[in-house]
Amino acid sequence: MAVNGTAPPRPVSPPAFVPKPTKAAQPKHVNKTRNLTPSLNGALTINIVKGGGQAQQGPKGPPGGDFMSNEDIQKFCEDGRKKARQRAVERSLDAEMLEGRLRNIPDVTGSMSGARARARRVVRWLNRIAQAEKLIAKWYSALYSAFEREYEAELMKIGKGRSQQKPQARFGWR
Template identity: 55%
Template sequence: MTAYDERHRTATSTGWEYIPEPAPAPEKKAPKGAGPAPAPVPGSDFMSNEEIRTYSETLRRAHREAAVERVMDAEQLEAVLKTIPTQDGSLGGARMRARRVSRHLRRIAKAEQLIAKEATSLYAAFEREYEVELRKIGRARSQQQRRAPFSWS
């Protein structure tokens, strides 16, 4: 008698009965080619000033980190590829080939940097364009107090 059987028997009017062990639940398989569902970007509902700020900040942060990663990956790729000599044994040609290949990864890094820059501009443009409406609901940027010009008199 297993430990499960000991814990899952019950007394009836006719004697002892065992409660059968439940069958394991069938495993659900994801459709082929479907990866994990991407996590929703915070603030992507665009229903408030804070959500738009959160969205642009999340986007900026993610692509800034990705840009740094791509630059490092390009440098590593170039370092590995320039150690592989050409068919004629030239390492000078190997460096040129490595640069031509890693150039594409550097361009991807530049694109990531541009996305991060534009994500920053997104919220600034939103505030600038909707400042009047935001001021009505009390969420606009505070206006700097204009100082009186300095004079000796």
């Protein structure tokens, strides 16, 4: 407490450093931060956001979803395969956990005799979902393999450092 009976004012902290975005990806909204230091309430920070508060984001959808090049198609397939694989692992673990929980629930009469069979009948559907996710991952891999197989000739023509093969001259034809 100060001598005159009032509390000393709280020190004002400097505003946090916010890096300015580059001109290429400059958002449409403007953030303004004002620090006010009234003597009774301490520091007060007011954030003013104009333009709805939505920053510009990159393109929506999976990587390579515009299919403009061989690399885009590869990125699309690889991203889908990785996500499906992760979901397959998660669903498989979820199925094991659910089965473990359901095995310990007795029936209406309090008997545990059919609990394991009931749990398996319920979890069977989650196991099928996990199996379907595994197949989706497999099919993404097959998608890119089929693309390479079908468009191999075109890919070889535009590949780096590869010279185009000249057609062989047939004997007797000129």
